[in-house]
Amino acid sequence: AQSVTQLGSHVSVSEGALVLLRCNYSSSVPPYLFWYVQYPNQGLQLLLKYTSAATLVKGINGFEAEFKKSETSFHLTKPSAHMSDAAEYFCAVSEKGGSQGNLIFGKGTKLSVKP
Amino acid sequence: DTEVTQTPKHLVMGMTNKKSLKCEQHMGHRAMYWYKQKAKKPPELMFVYSYEKLSINESVPSRFSPECPNSSLLNLHLHALQPEDSALYLCASSQGTAANYGYTFGSGTRLTVV
Numbered sequence: 001a002q003s004v005t006q007l008g009s010h011v012s013v014s015e016g017a018l019v020l021l022r023c024n025y026s027s028s029v030p031p032y033l034f035w036y037v038q039y040p041n042q043g044l045q046l047l048l049k050y051t052s053a054a055t056l057v058k059g060i061n062g063f064e065a066e067f068k069k070s071e072t073s074f075h076l077t078k079p080s081a082h083m084s085d086a087a088e089y090f091c092a093v094s095e096k097g098g099s100q101g102n103l104i105f106g107k108g109t110k111l112s113v114k115p
Numbered sequence: 116d117t118e119v120t121q122t123p124k125h126l127v128m129g130m131t132n133k134k135s136l137k138c139e140q141h142m143g144h145r146a147m148y149w150y151k152q153k154a155k156k157p158p159e160l161m162f163v164y165s166y167e168k169l170s171i172n173e174s175v176p177s178r179f180s181p182e183c184p185n186s187s188l189l190n191l192h193l194h195a196l197q198p199e200d201s202a203l204y205l206c207a208s209s210q211g212t213a214a215n216y217g218y219t220f221g222s223g224t225r226l227t228v229v
Contacts (some may be wrong), residue, residue: 043119043205043220044158051215090157093213103218104150105157 004093006106014114019063019078021109023091026072033074033091034103039097044090050074061085078091086113117142121206121221129229130196136208136224138189144219146212147189149181150205153225158205164189165212196228 008024025031032051035043048059055067065076074091091106119140122176128134138147146165150158161170162181178200180192189206203223209216 013205034217036220041222041225043121043222044207044218045220046217049217081160103160108155 001092002031002104004033004091004104006089006109007093008111009107010112011113013081015083016080019076019081019085019107019111021076021091021111022112023058023065023074023076023106024072025074025091027093028065030069031093033057033065033067034094035063035074035076036090036105037061037090038088038108040087044049047076047089050069052112062115083113083115086111105106117204117219118159119208119219119221121204123224124222125161125198125225125227127227127229128193128196129171130198130224132196133192133194135193136191136204136206138191138218138221140208141187142219143186144210145186146209146210146216147183148218149189149191150178150220152203152205162191170212177186187226193226196226198228201228203228215220 003026019113034049035047039045048057050057050067058064065079081082088110090108092103094103095114122137142217151185152158161175164183167183182190187204205223207220209220210212
């Protein structure tokens, strides 16, 4: 069964510092991968997705992620953190050819940004 | 219109009440979803509608009853809920149910069962 693991339930960075949120997937075939962000008392917003085109995916708000098959990873990065980036981030996976509605979420990483 | 709109934003209900959550989208998406999210947890899938037909029910108790009156609307009818059903209920939609589509989520309904 496919799954995603997000290393670190809480990451804290200083404003202007690099943001790195880790996600590793477990799947028998390269899956589709997604990053979502959730601000307090809000729904989830799609940041970016990997669907087997370019391995480096650029998303909204300056975020990007790189699909590395050899490492089964899809880490999310941003060169310079802003205070407004403080939120919960979820990595999610769905399997190519899989049944509908099988978007599996990781447990989430809460990002704090210090001034 | 690129939004999924959920109403109400907050709902407090007693265990004997009947209430409904509403979700609406006008993006032409043909798949709609209900998720339940407990505090500090990821969303958990409850129901999937594809072309207005229920295609997935993730073993959800019958006190939750979904309805899809048309391609733009999705309801979740609630009856005889328990306090442990208190959570954020999220609606989402996507162009279709193929695995590569990203979802558009609503802001959710914060439900408290007393």
